[in-house]
Amino acid sequence: MLTVSDLSHRYVANAPNAEIRFGSFSLDERHALLLRGGSGAGKSTLLHLLGGVLPIQPQSGTAVLAGQSLQSLTRPERDRLRPYTVGWMPQRQFLIASLTVLENVLLPASLAGRADAATRQRASELLQSFAIADFAHVRPHTLSVGQAARASLARALVTQPGLLLADEPTAALDAGSSRLVIEQMARYVERGGAAIIASHDPAIHALWDAVSGGKAALAELELPR
Amino acid sequence: MTFLLIRRFLVERPWQFALAVMLCALGMASAISIVWLQSVLEQHARRQAEGIDIVVGAKGSALQNVLAAVYYLDVPNGNIPLKEVDALRANPQIAKAIPIGIGDSIGGARIVGTSDEFIPFYDATLASGTLAVAPMDAVLGAGVARHTQLKLGDKFVGSHGLGESGDEHEAFAYRVVGILKPTGRVIDETVVTPLESVWRVHEGHSASTEPEATFALIQAKGPVGVATLPRLINARPGLQAAVPALESARLLTSFNWVALVVKVFAGILVLAAMASLLGALLQALARREPDLALLRAMGATRGTLAGLMLGESLVLIAVAAVVAGAMVALAAWSFQRFALPGIVIDAGDGFLYGLAGLAIAALLAALATIPVLRRCLSIDVAAQLSSR
Numbered sequence: 068m069l070t071v072s073d074l075s076h077r078y079v080a081n082a083p084n085a086e087i088r089f090g091s092f093s094l095d096e097r098h099a100l101l102l103r104g105g106s107g108a109g110k111s112t113l114l115h116l117l118g119g120v121l122p123i124q125p126q127s128g129t130a131v132l133a134g135q136s137l138q139s140l141t142r143p144e145r146d147r148l149r150p151y152t153v154g155w156m157p158q159r160q161f162l163i164a165s166l167t168v169l170e171n172v173l174l175p176a177s178l179a180g181r182a183d184a185a186t187r188q189r190a191s192e193l194l195q196s197f198a199i200a201d202f203a204h205v206r207p208h209t210l211s212v213g214q215a216a217r218a219s220l221a222r223a224l225v226t227q228p229g230l231l232l233a234d235e236p237t238a239a240l241d242a243g244s245s246r247l248v249i250e251q252m253a254r255y256v257e258r259g260g261a262a263i264i265a266s267h268d269p270a271i272h273a274l275w276d277a278v279s280g281g282k283a284a285l286a287e288l289e290l291p292r
Numbered sequence: 293m294t295f296l297l298i299r300r301f302l303v304e305r306p307w308q309f310a311l312a313v314m315l316c317a318l319g320m321a322s323a324i325s326i327v328w329l330q331s332v333l334e335q336h337a338r339r340q341a342e343g344i345d346i347v348v349g350a351k352g353s354a355l356q357n358v359l360a361a362v363y364y365l366d367v368p369n370g371n372i373p374l375k376e377v378d379a380l381r382a383n384p385q386i387a388k389a390i391p392i393g394i395g396d397s398i399g400g401a402r403i404v405g406t407s408d409e410f411i412p413f414y415d416a417t418l419a420s421g422t423l424a425v426a427p428m429d430a431v432l433g434a435g436v437a438r439h440t441q442l443k444l445g446d447k448f449v450g451s452h453g454l455g456e457s458g459d460e461h462e463a464f465a466y467r468v469v470g471i472l473k474p475t476g477r478v479i480d481e482t483v484v485t486p487l488e489s490v491w492r493v494h495e496g497h498s499a500s501t502e503p504e505a506t507f508a509l510i511q512a513k514g515p516v517g518v519a520t521l522p523r524l525i526n527a528r529p530g531l532q533a534a535v536p537a538l539e540s541a542r543l544l545t546s547f548n549w550v551a552l553v554v555k556v557f558a559g560i561l562v563l564a565a566m567a568s569l570l571g572a573l574l575q576a577l578a579r580r581e582p583d584l585a586l587l588r589a590m591g592a593t594r595g596t597l598a599g600l601m602l603g604e605s606l607v608l609i610a611v612a613a614v615v616a617g618a619m620v621a622l623a624a625w626s627f628q629r630f631a632l633p634g635i636v637i638d639a640g641d642g643f644l645y646g647l648a649g650l651a652i653a654a655l656l657a658a659l660a661t662i663p664v665l666r667r668c669l670s671i672d673v674a675a676q677l678s679s680r
């Protein structure tokens with residue numbers, strides 16, 4: 068699914084001290100990777116590189132996702148990676164306030180012009196299984212933080228992407244909401260998906276093991292500061 | 293999805309949207325109204341002089357003669373013998389020579405003593421009553437009838453001069469025998485009576501014992517006549533020929549700077565409207581940067597974001613254009629109803645001016661959107677997605 072070799076990123080060109088090194092790793096279907104590291108270690112940056120939001124600079128290693136070298140992709144090609152190859156759950160819930168919860172969930176498919184009946188059905192099922200179906204037609208401001216996080220995860224999964232990128236998915240969530248979110252991620256991985264989760268939350272690994280019952284593997288990658 | 297987002301983005305803050313629309317619409321409407329009004333007034337001035345190739349009056353200022361004889365805006369230089377008008381009628385180059393005698397008014401409207409050619413000359417027709425046949429019979433123009441509230445059979449006296457405060461000729465009452473339909477020309481604001489009425493009211497006021505007229509309105513048979521007749525007329529003692537087209541053009545030329553100022557002012561208003569549009573769009577963009585970054589993360593291309601901002605700008609300008617159109621229509625109606633009732637406003641012309649104004653506004657709106665688009669396309673998606 069994903070192979071990363073000697074990947075690094077410089078925010079400031081020609082400044083070796085501003086380089087973040089991610090090393091090499093790979094990720095297969097039915098596997099998840101938990102990115103660890105302190106603030107500034109580059110967890111979000113790695114997600115942005117793998118999701119095609121940031122370009123991989125020349126001589127900064129390689130990343131091959133679903134058989135495509137990310138380095139060789141143009142910006143429009145990287146844009147097309149999302150949302151069908153890569154599903155994104157951003158660090159903040161980032162629901163668009165002027166759309167309903169269902170419209171938010173359908174957003175990636177709608178932007179790709181593929182919000183057909185099957186996708187709508189899948190969106191409704193996701194809302195149902197994430198226990199927020201009653202909020203489908205209301206604006207996001209009526210949701211709690213935990214409900215908004217679930218809606219954000221439903222949006223990342225509605226297109227059935229091969230790789231889910233989740234940036235601090237349990238930040239600011241209570242224990243119940245964290246469990247629901249991690250449970251849904253584990254279900255997605257069990258069904259053949261792959262996920263990279265960037266998180267400070269020390270409870271995630273134990274939570275993952277508890278909800279997945281060992282059916283979905285979670286490895287850890289500690290990024291050096 | 294793009295249309296849904298544009299609609300939702302626009303209505304999520306209805307007061308800000310309404311304010312941006314109103315500022316834009318006010319700028320556009322003011323600019324269009326100013327330029328259109330200038331054109332309406334110029335057209336109106338030209339229309340009053342239609343068919344009058346030459347004005348023959350007493351020696352003096354040619355412009356004053358034109359203003360007094362065509363627009364009834366000034367006092368005449370003096371009178372001319374009626375026999376001179378009869379002599380002009382005999383000239384083979386002259387199609388019509390209509391004598392008019394002016395001096396009095398009612399409610400600010402000129403009482404014009406003239407021949408029975410005068411009413412057909414202005415293409416006027418009776419709305420009610422009959423034409424004036426006897427001295428002191430009066431036919432009211434449509435505007436005069438409206439604002440004096442005089443009806444058929446009513447009697448009135450004229451005041452000396454053009455103002456409403458002149459001495460009244462109380463011994464000489466006119467009787468309303470007819471009322472004309474509106475024409476959009478100066479005759480609407482005129483009381484038409486036989487020339488003999490004016491002689492009767494002013495009997496003994498003139499040093500001359502011969503019948504007189506104040507002016508003769510001349511229609512030449514062709515352009516050669518228009519070119520040659522003034523010299524011929526000016527050669528006659530006591531007569532002066534003035535060509536309304538030339539005098540009006542001279543007058544308008546001397547006011548060219550006013551027209552320029554008006555156009556510059558209109559341009560400033562349009563620019564102000566576009567600045568308000570730019571401000572509204574930049575404010576909206578600043579508010580929505582996280583949403584736009586999210587859209588990019590969800591797979592929206594930079595083109596989609598550009599389409600969103602452009603669409604929002606176009607919807608705003610389209611709504612503002614409709615509001616501006618309504619404002620211009622209201623301004624035109626008010627102008628015609630309350631300011632200058634005699635002016636005919638050509639709706640077709642207004643539509644063209646409106647269309648031209650809106651095309652310019654739309655072009656400027658597109659220009660105003662460029663900096664917004666540039667900023668929109670340079671949003672740092674990674675930074676927005678990571679910001680806490």
